[in-house]
Amino acid sequence: MNDKKAQTRERILAAASSALISRGPAEPSVGEVMGAAGLTVGGFYAHFGSKDALMLEAFTQLLGQRRALIAEIDNTLPAEDRRVLLAAFYLSRKHRDTQDQGCPLPSSLGELTRLPEDFRAALAEHLELMVAQMAASAEDADKVLADMALMVGGLALARALGPGELSDRVLRAAKSAIV
Template sequence: MNDKKAQTRERILAAASAALLQRGPAEPSVGEVMGAAGLTVGGFYAHFESKDALMLEVFQQMLCQRRQRLAQLDQALPAHERRVLLAAFYLSRKHRDASEQGCPLPSSVGELARMPDGFRAVLAEHIELMTAQLAGSPEEADQALADIALMVGGLALARALGPGELSDRVLRAAKSAIV
């Protein structure tokens, strides 16, 4: 792929990432994504075979980036301490209010049952890998999985409520349940 085509593809991926984070994988249109990238719809199919293919690639890329950031936590810390540290960030006002750098799961999980199977496969792989990263032993895997569910659900609810006291309470309550 030549440099100009690669740069254009990256612009499309960046615009799709922002759209997915804000509105999930189903709702944004090709026209919206291409417009946000400063491009016309006509050039889309030179880069992707379909909108679903674009959104699946972006979804997978975003989840991979989240796991890479998680890997930066000190692996010498006990697993429960890593989960508490992750929860402190993940269930924060800053993360709740992040419009372009947050986790895509809260805006996406409700739609995944209606998306092509590839989305669920990517989600399942992500959850398995995250669980492994957050569990210090096989015995802790279920607790790590429960903590992931609590974090994603808590953040989804807090984002749905928007900034405010009840949303802040949801964040605090979810965070305090991860011990």
Template sequence: MSDKKSRTRERILDAATSALIERGPIEPSVGEVMGAAGLTVGGFYAHFESKDALMLEAFTQLLARRRERLKQLDDSLSAQDRRVLAAAFYLSRKHRDAEVDSCPLPSSLGELSRLPEPFRRVLVEHTELMVAELAGSPEDADKALADMALMIGGLALARALGDSELSDRVLRAAKSAVI
């Protein structure tokens, strides 16, 4: 792939990523994504087979970035301390309000049942990898899974409530439950 084609593909993926974070994988149209990338719809199929293929790649990349960010936590910390630190970031106002590089799960989970199976496979793989990273032992896996579900649900509710005192309370309450 030429450098220009590669850069154009990345622009499209960046625009799709922003749309995915904000509104999930179904709602954004190809025209909207291409317009946000500063391109015309006509060039879309030179880069992606379909809208689902584009959104799946954006979804996969976003989740991989989330896992990479988690790996930056100090390995010498206990699994519980790692989860508490992860929650402190994940359930922050900064992450709630982020428009770039934030978690796509709160805006995407409700739509996954209407998307092709590869989306669920990516979610299963991501969930298993995150739980493995957050659990100190196999016995701790269910606690890590519960904390992950609490964080995603808490962030989804906080985002839905917008920048408000109630939203801030949801973030604080969810953070305090990750212990």
């Protein structure tokens, strides 16, 4: 793929990622994504076979970026301490209030059952890789999954509530449960 085409593809993926984080993979239209990338809809199929293919690639890329961020947490710390650090960031006001950056899961999970199976397969792979990354032992794996469920659910509730005292309480309560 030539450089210009690769750069255009990355612009489209960046626009799709931003839309996916804020509104999930099903709602944004091809026209909206292409417009946000500064392109016309006519050029879309030179880069992607379908909207689902674009959104799946954006979803998978975003999940990989999240794992890369988590890999930056000092792995010499005990697993429990790493999860507490992760929760402190993940369940923060800053992460809650971001419009086009952050975790795509809160905006996407409700839609995955209506999308091609590949989306659920990408989520399952992400969860398995996260468990492998964060669990100190096989016995620790279910605790990691529980913490992840609590963090994603807590963030989804806090984002749905918007900035405010109850939303802040949800974030604090979820953080305090991760130990």
